[in-house]
Amino acid sequence: MEIGVFHGGNAVSMLRNLKIKKLYLVDPYLEYDSYKESSAKWSYNQIVYDKIYETTKKRMRKYGDKVKLIRESSSNVVIDDKFDLIYLDGNYSEVINDFEKFFPMLNKHNGIIGGYAFTPSHLQLVRDVLKIVEIYDLEVYLGGGYNEWWLSF
Ligand SMILES: C[S@@+](CC[C@H](N)C(=O)[O-])C[C@H]1O[C@@H](n2cnc3c(N)ncnc32)[C@H](O)[C@@H]1O
Numbered sequence: 001m002e003i004g005v006f007h008g009g010n011a012v013s014m015l016r017n018l019k020i021k022k023l024y025l026v027d028p029y030l031e032y033d034s035y036k037e038s039s040a041k042w043s044y045n046q047i048v049y050d051k052i053y054e055t056t057k058k059r060m061r062k063y064g065d066k067v068k069l070i071r072e073s074s075s076n077v078v079i080d081d082k083f084d085l086i087y088l089d090g091n092y093s094e095v096i097n098d099f100e101k102f103f104p105m106l107n108k109h110n111g112i113i114g115g116y117a118f119t120p121s122h123l124q125l126v127r128d129v130l131k132i133v134e135i136y137d138l139e140v141y142l143g144g145g146y147n148e149w150w151l152s153f
Contacts, residue, residue, distance in 0.1 A: 001081075002089065053071060088113070096128050118148065
């Protein structure tokens with residue numbers, strides 16, 4: 001499952017490189033404040049977001065039932081399934097809520113939950129991930145080309 005899909009670039013990369021039975025993609029495609037600590041400009045206006053949703057939906061069509069693109073925020077989405085991989089790349093200020101909501105759905109035998117943007121330019125996200133690590137007494141792994149963080153089981 002991926003929270004925060006945007007154009008589906010990472011989703012396509014996962015579909016190409018991993019053996020995926022089912023991929024849930026969750027994104028409300030709604031205008032929202034850009035990340036306060038970041039220069040990233042993710043807060044496109046609603047017309048642009050609607051177009052991105054439509055093109056992403058088309059982009060995913062060729063994967064058929066394997067991909068379920070859900071236009072909903074992570075806090076409102078209702079999913080009843082188990083996951084081997086949960087990638088949190090939605091609203092970084094909600095990473096703790098996202099973690100607490102989706103962690104129970106992670107397969108604790110070799111499952112991985114993580115996300116993007118563990119960098120000094122996203123200090124609040126860094127703090128929140130470290131809070132999760134402390135509360136749940138886990139180890140965080142860092143790496144990848146995009147400052148990924150992950151916890152594996
Ligand atoms: C950094 S982009 C995702 C990029 C994508 N993961 C990739 O690497 O190709 C962030 C996305 O999170 C979405 N988003 C914002 N708030 C969200 C929320 N509450 N739940 C799910 N997605 C959210 C935005 O609409 C935006 O498309």
